[in-house]
Amino acid sequence: MNTLTDLEIDLHQALLMIARALDYVGIDDINHGHRVGYMAYRCAQYLGWEEKKAAFAYYTGLIHDCGVSSTEEHQNLVGYLVPENERAHCLKGYSELEKCPLLQDFSIPVLYHHTRWTDLIKLDISDYDKDIAAIVYIADRVDFLRNYYTQSIHHDAVTLQAGLISDHIQSQSGLMFEPDMVKAMCGLIATEGFWFNMDATCLEVFASERKDSQLQYCHKLSLNNIIQLARFVARIVDAKSSFTFEHSERVALLAKMLATDMDFEPRMCEMIYVAGLLHDIGKLRTPDEILNKNNRLTDEEYSKIRRHTVDTDFALRIFFKNSDIGKWASNHHERLDGSGYPYHKKAIDLDLPSRIIAIADIFQALSQKRPYRKERMQPDEIIREMTSLVENNKIDKDVFSFVQNDIDRYYCASIGAKEMNFQEI
Incomplete structure (x- = not known):
């Protein structure tokens, strides 16, 4: 039997595989995790975070919805700014990540990635986990707004709606979202390149670039x-x-x-x-x-x-x-x-x-x-x-x-x- 047995895969590839699987849940709404990861990373860069922390925000964004298997639940989460029962998938994702030692570092940010800033700052978790949860939350909701304002137009025309999207998130500064992250995201939203780089091909290149720069995610897995x-x-x-x-x-x-x-x-x-x-x-x-x-x-x-x-x-x-x-x-x-x-x-x-x-x-x-x-x-x-x-x-x-x-x-x-x-x- 002629069999290919090379199982070489690294954590970067594995996280992309998980993101691909989660994309399937949306059926026709693909690349949600990739877009959230991309926006979280760009926002982290804008804020001047160190590269290692920005990369962690990217990978958390990729798999933040790992508690979602149902298409109906996915549609609820991308259909409303504040979805019903949004906590359920956070708890499920946390539980599954805790069962997987290789991914446990992502569990706390995923648990709180739909937590309002006013509640998040009161939690007894590390500032690092608060930052990651907060940046994924704002990126996730900006992706909701992107979809909301382009329901009947081509996604590239979102640039014409940038002002409305900025107004939405600014209205929640210090409430839903961390204030400095709101300022950073509004700065990004105002640039056409930020939006155009969410094309599927661009996101694929972006993912490849992360592998080249993040060696801690590139060690071959056993x-x-x-x-x-x-x-x-x-x-x-x-x-x-x-x-x-x-x-x-x-x-x-x-x-x-x-x-x-x-x-x-x-x-x-x-x-x-x-x-x-x-x-x-x-x-x-x-x-x-x-x-x-x-x-x-x-x-x-x-x-x-x-x-x-x-x-x-x-x-x-x-x-x-x-x-x-x-x-x-x-x-x-x-x-x-x-x-x-x-x-x-x-x-x-x-x-x-x-x-x-x-x-x-x-x-x-x-x-x-x-x-x-x-x-x-x-x-x-x-x-x-x-x-x-x-x-x-x-x-x-x-x-x-x-x-x-x-x-x-x-x-x-x-x-x-x-x-x-x-x-x-």
């Missing part, structure tokens, strides 16, 4: 670090719908179990585990109402579901350039007879890790409640269903035999049974 980050992203994905709770985590575990039972070498088992964790990252772009629909999907709705595999492929190929992880992850709906999607690949095109993840995904989905199926299937029902897929040349017979021959163990892992410690596998 495989354990990558797994830690993949779990972080998986939890964001699985929070998209109550019906997909822990789906990515359990698909990853099942895939790793299969790879281990099939005597793959340990590093390959871990790579397959990462691919399992990230296989549904593209589903963040699927509208909530489609994922939660409790009856038959229309053809148009099903086409939107199918798109998630391509979005997964795109996101992972960017960041795992010399690895097959993206291919394995995005192949999970392909079938050996060419009837799958998105590329209708056939057996000759599907390597063993791809076949493993496809079987893990099917098995876990069948053992989970879904909108169209109120109860999970029992082991004997799953065996019958998947045996039919084998007989119709949809999935790999040899891979499935490992599940079939140890069905109780795989079923316990899939439903998260407490009596077995599967993390030791």
Whole structure:
């Protein structure tokens, strides 16, 4: 098996991957995190912050909405200057960041990035965290105003609305926003280049420049670090719908179990585990109402579901350039007879890790409640269903035999049974 196994990725790339995943939540409102990071960085520069602190503001801006998985929640946050229940996603983001040691430094600023300045100054947190939270808050709300004033015009015409945007944030100086940051942001708002550099291509170049200047974010991550980050992203994905709770985590575990039972070498088992964790990252772009629909999907709705595999492929190929992880992850709906999607690949095109993840995904989905199926299937029902897929040349017979021959163990892992410690596998 000819496999690309280079997992070289640094924290800069990882944070951009998270930002890309969060972009999917907005569906058509892309680059919100990138714009907030860009504006926070430019404002920090204007204020004369040291480069290291300005860079931290940029990266916090990139991932500030990591507590948002729902499209409806995203639309609420970008639809109002003071959104309803804005605290909920801050708490969720904080909780997820605290679970990921590599990202814990971002947790306090993310927790308070929607906190009014009058309340923020009273909190018992460091001045550094207050500054980061405050600068991300004003950048986030300026992006709301940018969208608000360009709803019916091209975004470049925002320069014609700069005065109105300045008036908005100046009216909240010392209330919602820190006064010096208001002055700095108003100075930036008055320049056309500030706005024009929020074009998608410009933001991509800007991100590349940050990597060149911030060496502390460019050290290659260990495989354990990558797994830690993949779990972080998986939890964001699985929070998209109550019906997909822990789906990515359990698909990853099942895939790793299969790879281990099939005597793959340990590093390959871990790579397959990462691919399992990230296989549904593209589903963040699927509208909530489609994922939660409790009856038959229309053809148009099903086409939107199918798109998630391509979005997964795109996101992972960017960041795992010399690895097959993206291919394995995005192949999970392909079938050996060419009837799958998105590329209708056939057996000759599907390597063993791809076949493993496809079987893990099917098995876990069948053992989970879904909108169209109120109860999970029992082991004997799953065996019958998947045996039919084998007989119709949809999935790999040899891979499935490992599940079939140890069905109780795989079923316990899939439903998260407490009596077995599967993390030791």
